[in-house]
Amino acid sequence: xxxxxxxxxxxxxxxxxxxxRALAGWNQTKDDWLRFVNHQPDGCxxxxxxxxxxxTATTTMYEDKVxxxxxxxxxxxxxxxxxxxxxxxxxxxxxxxxxxxxxLDATPLGKTLYDTLGFKDEWTLQRWQxxxxxxxxxxxxxxxxxxxxxDVEAMxxxxxxxxxxxxxxxxxxxTFQRARWHVHETVKKRIVSFGVMRKxxxxxxxxxxxAESIAAAGPLIKEFLTELTNQPVYWDKPxxxxxxxxSDLLCRSILKDLPNQPIYWDIPDANTGAVELAxxxxxTPQRLLIRMFLGExxxxxxxxxxxxxxxxxxx
Ligand SMILES: CC(C)(COP(=O)(O)OP(=O)(O)OC[C@H]1O[C@@H](n2cnc3c(N)ncnc32)[C@H](O)[C@@H]1OP(=O)(O)O)[C@@H](O)C(=O)NCCC(=O)NCCS
Numbered sequence: 001x002x003x004x005x006x007x008x009x010x011x012x013x014x015x016x017x018x019x020x021r022a023l024a025g026w027n028q029t030k031d032d033w034l035r036f037v038n039h040q041p042d043g044c045x046x047x048x049x050x051x052x053x054x055x056t057a058t059t060t061m062y063e064d065k066v067x068x069x070x071x072x073x074x075x076x077x078x079x080x081x082x083x084x085x086x087x088x089x090x091x092x093x094x095x096x097x098x099x100x101x102x103x104l105d106a107t108p109l110g111k112t113l114y115d116t117l118g119f120k121d122e123w124t125l126q127r128w129q130x131x132x133x134x135x136x137x138x139x140x141x142x143x144x145x146x147x148x149x150x151d152v153e154a155m156x157x158x159x160x161x162x163x164x165x166x167x168x169x170x171x172x173x174x175t176f177q178r179a180r181w182h183v184h185e186t187v188k189k190r191i192v193s194f195g196v197m198r199k200x201x202x203x204x205x206x207x208x209x210x211a212e213s214i215a216a217a218g219p220l221i222k223e224f225l226t227e228l229t230n231q232p233v234y235w236d237k238p239x240x241x242x243x244x245x246x247s248d249l250l251c252r253s254i255l256k257d258l259p260n261q262p263i264y265w266d267i268p269d270a271n272t273g274a275v276e277l278a279x280x281x282x283x284t285p286q287r288l289l290i291r292m293f294l295g296e297x298x299x300x301x302x303x304x305x306x307x308x309x310x311x312x313x314x315x
Contacts, residue, residue: 070313164301207308214273
């Protein structure tokens with residue numbers, strides 16, 4: 001008789017987890033796995049079949065209100081044995097007494113499973129991708145700079161308005177990975193957008209980007225792309241001493257190949273400003289994801305203010 005067991009994810013499971021991640025062609029890194037476990041050590045799980053690891057699932061709780069389920073992966077040799085369903089049911093058993101609303105961003109394959117567990121569709125998003133960036137001419141100058149500790153309060157408010165609940169502890173953890181992180185500040189010193197660009201296993205990942213409007217998000221996103229084509233360097237720690245100069249790099253329209261890897265960018269379809277900007281910058285839609293929820297969707301956030309997800313596995 002074969003046996004299935006679900007147990008807690010340990011840091012020593014990262015090598016296995018990253019292998020199934022790579023087999024699925026996903027973009028997360030070993031640093032991401034470590035972040036999931038550090039953020040929710042009691043809520044990340046491994047499925048074992050006859051004592052061997054065969055599947056993964058992570059959960060991420062925000063403010064005891066909303067939680068995300070992510071990284072639901074079953075090794076291709078072990079699929080269609082009920083392992084995916086067992087992992088999901090285990091996550092739900094863990095989360096239901098702890099939060100009012102459980103969310104996830106489903107692939108069409110995952111959705112067939114989540115539908116049967118009672119999840120409802122909320123909205124759709126697309127993964128956009130490019131290997132070649134079209135940087136448009138801009139006569140304007142903007143103040144886009146690395147963020148610092150004094151900006152955090154304003155960023156937290158922006159983020160909570162967009163996302164629906166406070167997720168700062170998780171965002172802060174992302175900035176401690178190899179990443180670049182910026183804010184866009186008006187002449188009156190108001191922070192109107194912030195964002196992160198980080199390195200994934202298969203490509204650069206733009207997100208999260210949160211902004212008051214497309215006018216606030218555009219310069220920030222263009223700054224990331226300009227830097228990436230000029231100087232693809234990632235910082236190891238946030239709040240470093242380096243302050244970026246006022247961005248005046250966007251005075252010419254340039255078409256540039258990216259060094260080595262594509263950029264991925266996950267955009268809610270409802271954010272038509274972000275969708276239009278992605279098209280203009282040379283991105284094309286690559287695949288569909290469906291945001292789904294279970295329970296009371298009391299903190300829906302505002303997709304018009306979400307210009308890039310933090311990741312389908314964390315919202
Ligand atoms: C999605 C995934 C986790 C399912 O894992 P699994 O262990 O094969 O799933 P289960 O055996 O528990 O199947 C559960 C249900 O999922 C659905 N399902 C799973 N694989 C399917 C397939 N290839 N086609 C259609 N439905 C499928 C079915 O409804 C199935 O119920 P059934 O067995 O009664 O028909 C697995 O296919 C996988 O790792 N895919 C790649 C990564 C991915 O897409 N993850 C989901 C992210 S949202």
